[in-house]
Amino acid sequence: MEKLAQSPTNRDYIILTDSLSSLQALKNSESKNPLIQRILLMNHTLNNGANKTTFMWIPSHAGIQGNELVDQEAKKALNNSAISCKKLVTTQDAKMNNKRIVQQQWRTEWLQQKNRFLLQSKPDALRKDPSWLPRRDEVIINRIKIGHTKLTHSYHFSDLYPPPCPLCGSPDFTVHHLLCKCTSTPEDIRTSEMDTLLNDRQSILKILEFLNNTELYGDI
Ligand SMILES: [Zn+2]
Numbered sequence: 001m002e003k004l005a006q007s008p009t010n011r012d013y014i015i016l017t018d019s020l021s022s023l024q025a026l027k028n029s030e031s032k033n034p035l036i037q038r039i040l041l042m043n044h045t046l047n048n049g050a051n052k053t054t055f056m057w058i059p060s061h062a063g064i065q066g067n068e069l070v071d072q073e074a075k076k077a078l079n080n081s082a083i084s085c086k087k088l089v090t091t092q093d094a095k096m097n098n099k100r101i102v103q104q105q106w107r108t109e110w111l112q113q114k115n116r117f118l119l120q121s122k123p124d125a126l127r128k129d130p131s132w133l134p135r136r137d138e139v140i141i142n143r144i145k146i147g148h149t150k151l152t153h154s155y156h157f158s159d160l161y162p163p164p165c166p167l168c169g170s171p172d173f174t175v176h177h178l179l180c181k182c183t184s185t186p187e188d189i190r191t192s193e194m195d196t197l198l199n200d201r202q203s204i205l206k207i208l209e210f211l212n213n214t215e216l217y218g219d220i
Helices: 002-006 020-026 034-048 067-078 091-112 116-121 135-146 175-181 201-213
Strands: 012-017 052-057
Touching: 002 034, 020 034, 020 052, 034 052, 116 135, 135 201
Parallel strands: 012 052
Antiparallel strands: none
């Protein structure tokens, strides 16, 4: 369109595209997208002169002769160093792309971390669990997920030795022990997979019930 706008040829043109969303975006003359604004401006310039342009949507792979050929040429153009795509990238696109890169890096680093407990309880670093529990229960479950509770870690602040399990007396007392090893823990909790246990609503309710029944809730 830039070429046409620069050198009027006294002809009418039909621009065929399989991008319906682009055509819908072009309908909005108030669009703030700089790419849409540029196309609309060029279209206005063209239609003020000798040329007339019409946009037409064609479904991709609609069996139209030459469609594949045009598709191949467009793909070749992407790798042509003489054609700059820089002008086609908007600030929003760049921001979205940067966000994707950071998120990918975050996920990769999360998967490499050494805290296996945390990794099991939150396999995807970016997943946001909707809040559905009362605030106090949510705090308790988050402490359980992190693996750091008053019960298992407060000795660090008081210069004491790690406490044994208050339920079975085992000296190896961790959140993992409490949920998965302790003989006093209900079997359906103890035998569940950790990521299921800490992410499934029914299982979370069972953990809260177990903590209440054993009066450990207030010490988490
Ligand atoms: Zn125990």
